[in-house]
Structure formats: C-alpha cells, structure tokens
Amino acid sequence: MKNIVLIPAYKPDEALIKLVDELTANELGVLVVDDGSGSEYSSVFEQVAEKADVVHIPCNSGKGFALKSGITTIMNNYPDCEYFVTADSDGQHKSEDILRVFSELEHGSEFVLTVRKFRNNMPARSKFGNNLSRYIYTVLNGHYFVDNQSGLRGFSVKHAEWLVRVEGNKYDYEMNMLYYADKQGVIITTIPIEAVYINNNASSHFNPVKDTLRIYARLFYSARITFLTFLLVEQLMLAATFLSNYSFIHIKIPLIGGTAVILNIVLNKFVVFRRFRYKDLMRTVIYTLIRYVFYTLGIIIFASGMPFIPLIVAFNIMAIIMVPAEYLFHKFIYMSKYQDINKER
Numbered sequence: 001m002k003n004i005v006l007i008p009a010y011k012p013d014e015a016l017i018k019l020v021d022e023l024t025a026n027e028l029g030v031l032v033v034d035d036g037s038g039s040e041y042s043s044v045f046e047q048v049a050e051k052a053d054v055v056h057i058p059c060n061s062g063k064g065f066a067l068k069s070g071i072t073t074i075m076n077n078y079p080d081c082e083y084f085v086t087a088d089s090d091g092q093h094k095s096e097d098i099l100r101v102f103s104e105l106e107h108g109s110e111f112v113l114t115v116r117k118f119r120n121n122m123p124a125r126s127k128f129g130n131n132l133s134r135y136i137y138t139v140l141n142g143h144y145f146v147d148n149q150s151g152l153r154g155f156s157v158k159h160a161e162w163l164v165r166v167e168g169n170k171y172d173y174e175m176n177m178l179y180y181a182d183k184q185g186v187i188i189t190t191i192p193i194e195a196v197y198i199n200n201n202a203s204s205h206f207n208p209v210k211d212t213l214r215i216y217a218r219l220f221y222s223a224r225i226t227f228l229t230f231l232l233v234e235q236l237m238l239a240a241t242f243l244s245n246y247s248f249i250h251i252k253i254p255l256i257g258g259t260a261v262i263l264n265i266v267l268n269k270f271v272v273f274r275r276f277r278y279k280d281l282m283r284t285v286i287y288t289l290i291r292y293v294f295y296t297l298g299i300i301i302f303a304s305g306m307p308f309i310p311l312i313v314a315f316n317i318m319a320i321i322m323v324p325a326e327y328l329f330h331k332f333i334y335m336s337k338y339q340d341i342n343k344e345r
Contacts, residue, residue: 001029003102004074004084008066009045010035015091017047022095024051028102029078032089033070036060064173068164075160085112085154093152097193101154109189111181112154115147116195129212133175136216139323140223142287143182144330145190148175152193159186162276171211172218179222183268185279225267229260234312241311246303249311253299257292261285287326294322 005023009016009032016032023030030052034045036059045054055073057066067086074081083105087093097114104112130149138144151174155163162184168176181188220227236256244252261284269278295318302314309317 001078001080002082004029004031004078004081005098006067006070006074006084006086007032007089008035008063008070008086009033009037009089010060010063010066011037011041012044012089014044016044016089019087019089019091019093019095020048020052023098026095026099028098029053029081031055031070031073031078033057033066033073035063035066062170062173064171065169067173068166068169071160071164074157075164081157083154083156084160086151088151092196094194094196097152100191100193101152104189104191105154105156109154109187110156110159111186111188113145113148113178113188113190114150114152114193115145115190116150117192129208132212133215135327136219137175137179138327138330140219140226141179141182142283142326142330144327144334145178145188146334148178150193165275167222168218170214172215175215176218176222179219180273180276183273183280184277222272225264225272228267229264232263233257233260237312237315245311246299246307249299249303250296253296253315254292257288257295261288264288291322291326294318 005028007016007019007030020030020032032045032048032052032054034041034054034056036057037045045056048054053073055069057069070086071084074084083102085098085101085105087098101112101114130147133149134145134147137148153174159181162180163177166173166177166180168174178188233256236259240252240256265281265284268280295315298318298321299311299314302309302317306314
C-alpha cells in the first residue's frame with residue numbers, strides 16, 4: 001500500500017468508524033493504533049478492523065507513543081509505503097483534507113503541516129493554547145507557523161526512522177517532532193484546512209493544564225542550548241560591565257555574540273542532535289549576526305545618551321525589545337510567503 005493514514009485512537013466513538021469508511025472508500029490504507037482504550041471500546045475497534053489494520057497497545061501510553069508505535073509498524077510491515085498521514089480519531093480531520101495532504105506529498109513535499117482556519121467557533125482553550133505555542137515556538141526556534149499544533153500531518157516514509165527517535169510520548173511529541181524537523185533542515189510545507197470542533201471539542205482528551213505544561217517542558221528541554229547560551233551571554237555581559245562598561249562596545253558585543261553562536265552550534269550538533277542530522281548552522285549564524293548588529297547599535301545609543309545605565313542593563317533592555325521584534329519579523333516572513341494560508345481573524 002503506497003499511502004497509509006495513521007490514526008492514534010483513545011476511547012473513540014462512531015466518528016472513527018465513519019472516517020475509516022471514507023478513507024478506505026478512497027483506496028487509502030488505514031492503520032489505527034488503539035492506545036489502551038479498554039474492553040468497553042472493543043466493539044468500535046472490531047468494526048474498524050473490518051476495513052483497517054488495528055494495533056493494540058495494552059495500556060494507555062499517550063498520543064506520542066501511539067504515533068511512534070504506528071510509524072514503527074509502517075516501517076516493519078508496509079514495505080511499499082511511500083507516504084503516511086497522521087490524523088485524529090475524533091472527526092476533527094475531514095477525509096478530503098487528508099486526501100489533499102497526500103496530493104501535496106505526491107507532488108514532492110516531504111513534510112506537510114496543515115494549518116487550521118480558525119474562526120469564531122474556536123474553543124477558548126484551543127485559541128489561547130495555539131496563540132501561546134505559536135509565540136513560544138517562534139521565539140525559541142526562529143520559525144513562525146500560524147498553527148503548530150494541528151495533528152493532521154503528512155510525511156515521506158524516508159523520515160520515519162528519525163521520527164520514532166524523537167522524545168515525547170504524550171501530546172508533547174508532535175511539537176517536539178516539529179522542532180527536530182526544523183533543526184534538521186527538513187522543508188515543511190503548510191496547507192490550509194478547515195478547523196472542525198464538535199461539541200466545543202468536548203471529545204478531546206487533552207488536559208489544558210497538565211498537557212500544556214508537558215508540551216512546553218519538552219520543548220524547553222529540546223531547546224536547552226538556547227537557554228544555556230543566553231546564560232553565558234549574561235555572564236559575559238556582566239564581566240564586561242565590571243571590567244570596562246561601555247568601552248570598546250563595538251568590539252565586545254560582536255565577540256560575545258560570536259562566542260554564543262559557536263557554543264550554540266557545537267552543543268546542538270554534538271549533544272542534542274548527536275543522533276540526528278543537524279543542518280541549522282547557516283540559519284543560526286545569520287539570525288545571530290542580525291540580532292547582534294541591532295544589539296550593538298542599540299547599546300551604542302545607550303552609551304551616548306544614557307551612559308549612567310550599566311552595560312548589562314542596556315543589553316537586557318535591548319533583549320526585551322528584540323524578542324517581540326524577532327517574533328514579528330518571522331511572522332512577516334511567513335505571511336509574505338503564504339499570504340493565502342489561514343488569514344487570521
């Protein structure tokens with residue numbers, strides 16, 4: 001089977017049966033992973049098994065674990081598979097959108113991220129969560145996506161091997177997967193889909209507090225080198241402040257930035273991504289260069305206009321200004337490239 005839809009399912013209802021019927025009617029292979037739903041849901045999976053392959057996980061282990069189990073099954077049991085798409089089991093993803101993802105893959109894309117068109121019927125918790133994750137992800141990774149939480153995604157099977165090695169067994173897996181794809185230089189194609197919320201998304205098993213904290217804890221851990229290099233910069237700025245304050249700032253600031261970027265690249269390549277391809281070097285260097293040009297110019301202004309403010313304070317004021325400015329810059333780049341995708345409302 002060339003095209004396979006991978007559906008992780010936990011305590012599903014008739015929406016899963018309907019989705020499987022629609023997908024198989026379009027001659028797609030379907031692999032459903034039962035994430036420890038329990039015996040009371042056996043009848044649903046029995047009906048699904050009439051048209052799809054079903055893998056059962058003995059106990060509930062999380063969406064990420066189910067997805068990785070399904071990807072492993074695809075690698076081991078479907079030698080003819082070229083593309084697979086992950087979709088949710090609760091009816092949020094339309095079969096026609098799944099077909100569009102496959103079409104994009106067949107036309108050369110390797111990783112397709114769907115972008116939901118958010119309208120006024122979007123549940124408040126989903127809207128807040130999406131806005132927050134969009135900002136945090138962009139600040140940490142330097143790549144803006146209108147929607148980085150959509151579960152409808154498509155992949156060339158050649159990416160399966162590294163996908164199963166990405167950490168995270170719960171809802172944190174999908175965000176972490178995106179981060180690892182970015183850092184490996186995987187080209188991510190985005191296409192718009194309709195956002196479907198049934199009964200205000202009541203069937204979702206997502207815990208707004210617990211799962212949100214887990215997602216960001218995982219993302220922060222993956223981006224730990226970013227925090228480490230920031231701490232190094234703070235220490236170097238503090239030392240420069242005590243030693244010479246604003247003297248030679250046109251030399252000191254770029255040197256500190258250069259030290260930070262070298263440490264960032266070395267630690268990411270040989271620690272965080274030692275088992276993966278790391279191809280974020282050029283992007284990291286370019287963005288760091290641009291960032292420290294602005295830091296240097298801003299601190300020169302402080303030195304000439306407000307020399308009584310210590311260097312480290314001036315630097316942190318510039319950092320506070322630069323973080324939202326960088327977010328807006330990355331958003332502008334994305335929206336300029338994808339003006340037809342998900343115009344926010």
